[in-house]
Amino acid sequence: MSVEQxxxxxxxxxxxxxxxxxxxxxxxxxxxxxxxxEELPPGIPSGREGASQxxxxxxxxxxxxxxxxxxxxxxxxxxxIHMTWTGTQKGEFMGMPPSGKRMTIPVIDILRFxxxxxxxxxxxxxxxxxxxxxxxxxxxx
Numbered sequence: 001m002s003v004e005q006x007x008x009x010x011x012x013x014x015x016x017x018x019x020x021x022x023x024x025x026x027x028x029x030x031x032x033x034x035x036x037x038e039e040l041p042p043g044i045p046s047g048r049e050g051a052s053q054x055x056x057x058x059x060x061x062x063x064x065x066x067x068x069x070x071x072x073x074x075x076x077x078x079x080x081i082h083m084t085w086t087g088t089q090k091g092e093f094m095g096m097p098p099s100g101k102r103m104t105i106p107v108i109d110i111l112r113f114x115x116x117x118x119x120x121x122x123x124x125x126x127x128x129x130x131x132x133x134x135x136x137x138x139x140x141x
Contacts, residue, residue: 003074006113010079018067021059026052031117038123062087081109096136103133
C-alpha cells in the first residue's frame with residue numbers, strides 16, 4: 001500500500017473507531033497479529049481484542065468522545081497521528097464513577113501498516129492531565 005493509502009486508513013481509523021464508535025470495523029483495519037507497544041490499563045489484554053476493549057471502554061465512559069486530527073504525517077509503512085481528545089465522563093472509567101467533568105488532552109500515536117491494516121501501535125497521551133481534569137488526581141498548585 002502507498003503512503004497516501006496508509007494515511008487514508010489512519011484517518012478512517014480515527015473517524016470510524018474513535019469518533020463514530022464503530023468497533024466492528026476493527027477486523028478490517030487492524031491485523032489479527034496486531035502488537036500494542038503502549039502500556040494498557042489493568043485488565044485489558046494485548047492485541048486486537050485488547051484494542052477493541054479499550055475503545056469500547058472509552059466510548060462507554062465518554063459518550064461524546066471526539067478525536068480531532070491536528071497533524072497526520074507518514075513515511076514508509078508508518079503514520080504519525082497528533083490529535084486532541086475531548087469528552088465528558090458520563091460513565092465509569094478505570095474504576096472511577098462518572099464525574100460529569102470534561103477532559104481535553106493531546107495524544108500522539110504511531111501506527112505501522114501492512115497491506116492496509118494496522119500491525120503495530122506506539123502511543124503517548126497526557127494521562128496525568130486527563131486524571132487531573134476528571135478530578136481523580138490533584139492538580140498542581
